Amino acid sequence: MLKVEHIGIAVRSLSVSIPLFEKLLNTPCYKTEEVAAEGVTTAFFQQGETKIELLESVKAGSAVAKFLDKKGEGVHHIAFEVADIHAEIERLRAEGFEVINAEPRVGADNKLVCFLHPKSTNGVLIELTQSR
């Protein structure tokens, strides 16, 4: 794992949370991007080497929608950057971690992504990202 690529935060409304995080971080949101496959719209803030990714659900029943219903707004996942996502998937599966999507899929900000189930990571949803 190279670095924490981003921290994902589930929010109910980007129109409320973008200004709040711009004030908090004293930095502008540099992009918003819908990821239809995930049923979310994301908003990104660069913070040094890492990013904050706000996530608003745009589809009923999406992972973020379910999270918000169950836990409310808050930290949703930690994303790590890897050099070779396929190799990391194989390594982690061999180590006994549950990989949710064995085939990486296209995520936001021009990344390939996959996720590890929180039940195999002490309750923390982990995302792996590789630049495309």
Ligand SMILES: CC[C@H](C(=O)O)C(=O)SCCNC(=O)CCNC(=O)[C@H](O)C(C)(C)COP(=O)(O)OP(=O)(O)OC[C@H]1O[C@@H](n2cnc3c(N)ncnc32)[C@H](O)[C@@H]1OP(=O)(O)O
């Ligand atoms: C890819 C675009 C963007 C990017 O960075 O590029 C994103 O990051 S998109 C982020 C949204 N997409 C995902 O999160 C995809 C991966 N997540 C999933 O597949 C599901 O959320 C899953 C499998 C983790 C849970 O789905 P399920 O349908 O099983 O929901 P449940 O509510 O039944 O949850 C089961 C169990 O897991 C706990 N849980 C759920 N989400 C989280 C979480 N974010 N962090 C920690 N724990 C989580 C939930 O509380 C349940 O636990 P239990 O003890 O059974 O109550």
Ligand SMILES: [Co+2]
């Ligand atoms: Co993410």
